[in-house]
Amino acid sequence: MATTATSPPTTATEDPxxxxxxxxxxxxxxxxxxxxxxxxxxxxxxxSVVSTSLPHLAATSCGxxxxxxxxxxxxxxxxxxxxxxxxxxxxxEFTGLVSWCKGASIGWHSDDNKPYLRQRAFxxxxxxxxxxxxxxxxxxxFQDGKPSSVVPVAGDVVIYTADNRNVHCVDEVTEGERxxxxxxxxxxxxxxxxxxLLNFLSQTSWSYEPADQNSYIPLxxxxxxxxxxxxxxxxxxxxxxxxILGFSFRASSDxxxxxxxxxxxxxxxxxxxxPLRLGRGDDVFMKIFANSLHALQVVQFYxxxxxxxxxxxxxxxxxxxxxxxPTIQVQxxxxxxxxxxxxxxxxxxxxxxxxxxxxxxxxxxxxxxxxVAMWENYSEELKKELSTFLPYWLSSETIFVVDSSETTQILxxxx
Ligand SMILES: O=C(O)CCC(=O)C(=O)O
Ligand SMILES: [Fe+2]
Numbered sequence: 001m002a003t004t005a006t007s008p009p010t011t012a013t014e015d016p017x018x019x020x021x022x023x024x025x026x027x028x029x030x031x032x033x034x035x036x037x038x039x040x041x042x043x044x045x046x047x048s049v050v051s052t053s054l055p056h057l058a059a060t061s062c063g064x065x066x067x068x069x070x071x072x073x074x075x076x077x078x079x080x081x082x083x084x085x086x087x088x089x090x091x092x093e094f095t096g097l098v099s100w101c102k103g104a105s106i107g108w109h110s111d112d113n114k115p116y117l118r119q120r121a122f123x124x125x126x127x128x129x130x131x132x133x134x135x136x137x138x139x140x141x142f143q144d145g146k147p148s149s150v151v152p153v154a155g156d157v158v159i160y161t162a163d164n165r166n167v168h169c170v171d172e173v174t175e176g177e178r179x180x181x182x183x184x185x186x187x188x189x190x191x192x193x194x195x196x197l198l199n200f201l202s203q204t205s206w207s208y209e210p211a212d213q214n215s216y217i218p219l220x221x222x223x224x225x226x227x228x229x230x231x232x233x234x235x236x237x238x239x240x241x242x243x244i245l246g247f248s249f250r251a252s253s254d255x256x257x258x259x260x261x262x263x264x265x266x267x268x269x270x271x272x273x274x275p276l277r278l279g280r281g282d283d284v285f286m287k288i289f290a291n292s293l294h295a296l297q298v299v300q301f302y303x304x305x306x307x308x309x310x311x312x313x314x315x316x317x318x319x320x321x322x323x324x325x326p327t328i329q330v331q332x333x334x335x336x337x338x339x340x341x342x343x344x345x346x347x348x349x350x351x352x353x354x355x356x357x358x359x360x361x362x363x364x365x366x367x368x369x370x371x372v373a374m375w376e377n378y379s380e381e382l383k384k385e386l387s388t389f390l391p392y393w394l395s396s397e398t399i400f401v402v403d404s405s406e407t408t409q410i411l412x413x414x415x
Contacts, residue, residue: 015084016083016084017145017160017161017165017166018142018145018147018158018159018160018161018166019083019158019159019160020147020150020156020157020158021079021156021157021158021159022153022155022156023155023156024075024076024079024126024155024156024157025072025126025128025154025155025157025181026155027154027155029068029072029155030128030129030154030155030179031304032068032304033068033069033097033128033179033181034128034129034179034304035300035301035303035304036052036057036065036068036097037050037052037097037099037128037179038241038296038300039218039241039293039296039297039300039301040052040056040057040060040062040065040218040293040297041097041099041237042056042221042225042226042237043225043226043227043228043229043237044098044099046104046106047103047104047229047230048100048101048102048103048104048173048230048350049098049099049100049101049104050098050099050101050228050237051096051097051098051099052096052097052098053094053095053096054066054069054095054096054193054197055196055197055200056221058197058200058201058204059200059204059221060218060219060220060221060293061204061215061216061217061218061219062216062218063200063201063204063386064216064379064382064383064385064386065382066197066201066386066399067382067385067386067389069095069181070399070400070401071401072126072181073092073095073183073399074400074401076124076126076157076159076183077090077092077185079124079157079159080122080124080159080185083159084122084159084161086121086187089187090121090122090185090186090187091185091186091187091188091189091191091192091193091194092183092184092185092186092192092193092194093119093120093183093184093185093186093191093192093193094182094183094184094193095181095182095183095193096181096182097128097179097180097181097182098179098180098181098182099177099178099179100135100138100170100173100177100178100179100180101173101177101178101350101351102173102174102175102176102177102349102350103172103173103230104138104170104172104173104178105137105138105169105170105171105172105173106169106170107169108143108167108168108169109167109168109169110162110163110164110165110166110167110168111123111162111166111184112162112163113164117162119186119187119188119190119191120162120184120185120186121161121162121163121185121186121187122159122160122161122162122184122185123159123160123161123162123166123182123183123184123185124157124158124159124182124183124184124185125140125157125158125180125181125182126155126156126157126180126181126182126183127152127153127154127155127156127157127179127180128154128179128180128181129152129154129177129178129179130152130153130154131151131152131153131178132151133354134154134176134177134178134179134353134354135173135175135176135177135178135354136173136174136175136176136354137171137172137173137174137175137178138152138170138171138172138173138178139151139152139170139171140152140158140168140169140170141168141169141170141171142160142166142167142168143167143168144165144167145165145166152178152180162184175354176353176354177350177351177353194393194397194398194399195397197399198393198394198397198399201386201390201393202390202394214290215383216376216379216380216382216383217290217291217294218291218293218294218297219291219293220238220272220273220291220292220293223236223269223270223272223273226238226272228240228350230346230350233343233346234343234346235341235342235343235344235346235347235350236269236272236340236341236342238272238292238293238296239272239292239340239341239342239347240342240344240347240350240351241296241299241300241351242278242292242295242296242299243342243344243347243348244347244348244351244352245299245303246280246281246363247278247279247280247295247299248278248279248280248337248338249271249272249276249277249278249279249292249295249337249338249340250276250277250278250279250284250336250337250338251276251277251336251338252274252275252276252277252288252289253336268338268339268340268341269340269341271338271340272291272292272338272340273291273292274291275288275289275290275291276288276289276291276292276295276338277289277295278295278298278299279337280363282332283330283331283332283365284330284331285329285330285365285368286329286330286331287329287372297375298371298372298375301371301374301375301378302367302368302371302372302375305371305374306367306371309364309367309370309371310364310367312370313364313366313367329365329369330365388402389402
């Protein structure tokens with residue numbers, strides 16, 4: 001009796017089939033991936049799901065945003081290979097960020113259960129936010145063995161075999177947005193994700209030109225990819241994401257002219273691919289963004305960095321008179337809000353935060369101005385790093401972390 005009550009998850013004769021690794025990703029890494037996903041996500045492959053795949057990032061001029069994933073993929077591959085004793089055997093088959101929104105769930109299945117999924121050998125699911133705090137529902141359940149369920153906690157990772165020893169399901173998400181980074185690993189090099197990514201990157205991200213400010217501006221994919229349909233209604237994900245944070249897209253009339261009207265013949269959704277401004281209440285931020293994704297990325301960056309910016313502001317404003325005056329960058333005007341199709345009530349239900357999440361803080365335009373500059377630095381640094389690493393990746397056909405001391409040495413030798 002005592003032996004059954006205390007029996008370990010697997011007996012000595014059975015191979016281990018799953019492992020939960022608490023605290024695998026740092027809180028900062030989770031926040032960075034959340035920023036990428038909330039800036040770049042598109043309608044997912046299942047209802048009520050938003051996803052950001054790595055090929056999508058490369059194809060929308062955001063190849064540099066692949067860089068935060070590179071060390072994580074390597075660490076996960078190491079963890080999976082060492083736990084399942086298959087050193088140097090695995091390739092990453094798929095890497096993607098997924099939001100499971102209200103109503104999303106998946107029934108009992110194993111991850112290799114379709115003829116076109118047979119190549120999958122192992123799964124890794126990293127949780128980027130937490131059950132109870134950020135969303136309700138969404139618990140991962142396994143049919144047999146231990147652990148029998150996983151309650152998502154930001155930073156934790158669960159790894160498991162993709163076969164029928166791990167039949168599992170995810171309970172319906174009833175509130176909030178459940179964020180994961182999901183990877184599948186294969187032994188079959190024909191399904192290696194890296195050559196496909198390198199092919200995209202070599203077409204879109206080859207060179208870094210410091211003068212070319214457009215090199216890190218996102219380019220929207222086709223409009224239908226951003227359409228989130230839910231029951232009989234829907235919304236454009238880009239509009240919904242800015243709306244949830246209290247912003248709206250405004251016409252980009254130049255400051256000199258009073259002509260803020262939108263050409264009546266234009267299809268409203270097409271305006272999302274054109275230059276526009278951001279508004280908030282009666283305020284209109286004067287910067288013209290290249291398109292809606294550019295504006296969305298800056299808004300998401302601001303929310304990622306807002307706590308840091310706020311504490312910096314408190315430190316610099318105490319006893320200091322050198323406070324910059326960014327109000328000139330914001331005009332009090334009713335502006336022209338773009339006539340976009342967005343069911344705001346539905347967007348609030350789907351992307352609005354769970355009641356236990358942190359209360360939203362008030363926007364500070366001073367901080368927003370700083371965030372715009374910080375986003376440009378962040379993007380430029382990543383772009384530079386990508387153009388350094390890309391030649392190594394292309395020559396080895398693998399995306400991996402290059403030791404920076406080695407890079408300096410090699411670059412030095414080459415000169
Ligand atoms: O997100 C999870 O916890 C598991 C996801 C899953 O089962 C799948 O994507 O196949
Ligand atoms: Fe699954």
